[in-house]
Amino acid sequence: MAGFVLCATVIESPAATSGAFLTRLDDLQDDGAWYVSTFAIKRDSFRTAWKRGSVTRPPSGGTMLSLVPAPVESSKDFFGAELQRKQRTHFGRYEIVMTAARGYGVISSFFTYTGPFFGDTHEEIDFEFLGRDTTKVWLNRFVDGQKLPGQWTDLGFDAADGAHTYTLDWLPDRLVWSVDGRELLRVTSAETAIPQIPQRIYLNIWGGGAAQEGWAGEAPDQIRAHAIYHCLSYRPVGADAPMCSDKSEPVHD
Numbered sequence: 071m072a073g074f075v076l077c078a079t080v081i082e083s084p085a086a087t088s089g090a091f092l093t094r095l096d097d098l099q100d101d102g103a104w105y106v107s108t109f110a111i112k113r114d115s116f117r118t119a120w121k122r123g124s125v126t127r128p129p130s131g132g133t134m135l136s137l138v139p140a141p142v143e144s145s146k147d148f149f150g151a152e153l154q155r156k157q158r159t160h161f162g163r164y165e166i167v168m169t170a171a172r173g174y175g176v177i178s179s180f181f182t183y184t185g186p187f188f189g190d191t192h193e194e195i196d197f198e199f200l201g202r203d204t205t206k207v208w209l210n211r212f213v214d215g216q217k218l219p220g221q222w223t224d225l226g227f228d229a230a231d232g233a234h235t236y237t238l239d240w241l242p243d244r245l246v247w248s249v250d251g252r253e254l255l256r257v258t259s260a261e262t263a264i265p266q267i268p269q270r271i272y273l274n275i276w277g278g279g280a281a282q283e284g285w286a287g288e289a290p291d292q293i294r295a296h297a298i299y300h301c302l303s304y305r306p307v308g309a310d311a312p313m314c315s316d317k318s319e320p321v322h323d
Contacts (some may be wrong), residue, residue, distance in 0.1 A: 087268045089109040090311030092303040093111035096131035104110060107274075110145060116299040117147040117289070118276040124151035132233075133167075135275040137176055139292055147291060152274035155302075158184070160268040162306040164238040165314040166197070168273075171230035171297040175289025176201030178297035191215045193265040196238050196256035197246060200286045201295060202273040204230040208285075209255050210246045215265040217255050223247075224304070233300055235315050241307065242266065273299055 093103075107120035124136045135151035137246040159182065171178035181196040194212040205228050210220030227234070239246040257264070275297050277289035301314035 071244060076163075080269070087306075088155075088158070090303075090305045090309045092163075092312050092314065095299045096127065096302050099217050100156040103156055105154045105156060107154060107323075115279055116276075116279045117279045118150040119146040119148070120274075120294060121149040121151045124149050124275075125153065125222055128298060130297040131234045132296075134296050134298050135171075135273060136294070136296040137277055137289075138170065138294050139276045148277040148293070150274065150276040150291070152276075155271040158270055159270035159304050161240055161242060162304060162309070163242065163313065164271070164276050165235055165301070165303045166273075166299065167235050167301040167314050169231075169233045169300075170204050170266075171201050171275055171295040172204050172209075172230035173201040173289070173293050173295040175280060175282070175287040176275065176293060176295040178210050178275045178295075179273070180299075181272050182238075182240070182265075182268040183272055188270075190267050193267045194215045195238060195240060195265055195269070196220075197238070197247065199229055199297070201230070202287045206313035207236075207247075207249075209252070211245065212258075213265050216263075218262060219221075221255055225249060225254075227231065231299070233245065240265070240281075252295055258313065261299060271302070271304070273297075273302075 084268045106122050106125055108122050110119035126134045137150045140146050140149050142184045168179040179198045183194045184190040185192040192212050193217045196209040196210040207223055208220055209223055211218050234322055235250055237248040246256045247254045278286040303313040
């Protein structure tokens with residue numbers, strides 16, 4: 071797909087964290103900032119293989135990540151899509167403008183992550199949209215390899231009906247998840263552990279299996295779904311830089 075750097079494996083980027091950036095995902099430049107995942111996780115319980123062909127640009131704009139049935143010769147049930155930003159980010163404000171995917175067993179997401187592959191313990195902060203009910207979002211985090219309690223949160227609208235701006239404020243002592251400027255959930259270091267390690271930004275779509283039956287549900291074999299991502303921005307703590315919600319022109323680091 072033009073505009074993205076396609077790579078079958080993830081290569082560790084320099085330890086330095088990213089400065090502020092704002093990227094319109096319907097005009098993503100081939101600046102080496104992204105990987106498109108093209109591999110299959112070697113775990114039978116994970117039913118999706120990442121394919122570059124599942125990342126496209128729809129006529130309406132944005133970047134579309136699709137989930138489709140895999141051909142019979144595949145070792146996986148589905149072909150899905152995943153984008154990873156190469157450079158790590160840390161404390162600050164994150165914004166994504168996106169339309170979630172609809173469909174039982176479908177998971178579309180925006181999250182930050184690091185883990186053993188990168189020489190770290192597993193740390194992660196999630197916006198996960200479960201296609202079985204897109205009037206809600208699953209907000210979750212991992213710290214020092216431990217999955218902490220998540221929260222199934224009402225949005226007040228259907229996230230699959232159109233684009234909304236989702237915001238994560240990640241600070242040393244708190245996490246705040248918001249949508250369209252309205253706070254959804256706040257957790258503080260007084261009540262729970264807060265991730266501290268710089269992470270990478272991911273966008274993906276995948277199909278749940280038996281292991282996800284009690285959460286997202288097990289996706290039907292012939293499911294087809296897509297999520298559309300329009301804008302991504304990040305501003306480190308203390309920085310003054312445009313964000314997606316400012317309707318500003320894109321800048322690239």
